[in-house]
Amino acid sequence: MIDGVKRGLEDAPNVAASTLTSTSEDRNGWSYVRGLDSFGYNYPLPALVSGPYLGGQGEKEAIYPIRYNDSENQPLTGANDYIIKLPSEPPVNAFWSITMYDAKTKMLVNNELNRYKVGTDTEGLVKGPDGSITVSLSHKKTYRPERKLVTCT
Incomplete structure (x- = not known):
């Protein structure tokens, strides 16, 4: 069980980063993340948003291209x-x-x-x-x- 928790801690940053591919779109080199108004069951997305996006509003309020x-x-x-x-x-x-x-x-x-x-x-x-x-x-x-x-x- 301890080995599984350690593995989860090692994998977690990569899982959060990989959600960028499934939730973002590229427009002329700018990355736009989608789904910020409703995370649903996409648990890695809030982790991603708290990293490079530093939180923020959902798409109804603001868009944060990076x-x-x-x-x-x-x-x-x-x-x-x-x-x-x-x-x-x-x-x-x-x-x-x-x-x-x-x-x-x-x-x-x-x-x-x-x-x-x-x-x-x-x-x-x-x-x-x-x-x-x-x-x-x-x-x-x-x-x-x-x-x-x-x-x-």
């Missing part, structure tokens, strides 16, 4: 600069935001600007002539043109 790779499928890293281009302002009933978290600590990423999100209430947010919004992500205050694209549609 991205770990750039458009060249390379891991996102603070060594690079990135842009996220939204074709338009997201269609929401309340607000939207892009917030960057550290994948390991799940905490907000420190930065020189002390800016932790960009969204509906960001003053001076500029839309392109086509209505698109381009958000730059960088560990430096200064603009550098060599940026990698993180697609979003």
Whole structure:
């Protein structure tokens, strides 16, 4: 019995992580987890949500897409600069935001600007002539043109 409990403890993280495949969908490299309004008998899903998703609201209230790779499928890293281009302002009933978290600590990423999100209430947010919004992500205050694209549609 003790060996079975030990095995369960070893397997549990993998079981929780594997539920991502059955409950998420990929859209242009962004992972959207589904079923957050009703876990039903999917017991590993709450464990998954408490990990990389840090809890949160169900889909009726909020959607939390996550991205770990750039458009060249390379891991996102603070060594690079990135842009996220939204074709338009997201269609929401309340607000939207892009917030960057550290994948390991799940905490907000420190930065020189002390800016932790960009969204509906960001003053001076500029839309392109086509209505698109381009958000730059960088560990430096200064603009550098060599940026990698993180697609979003």
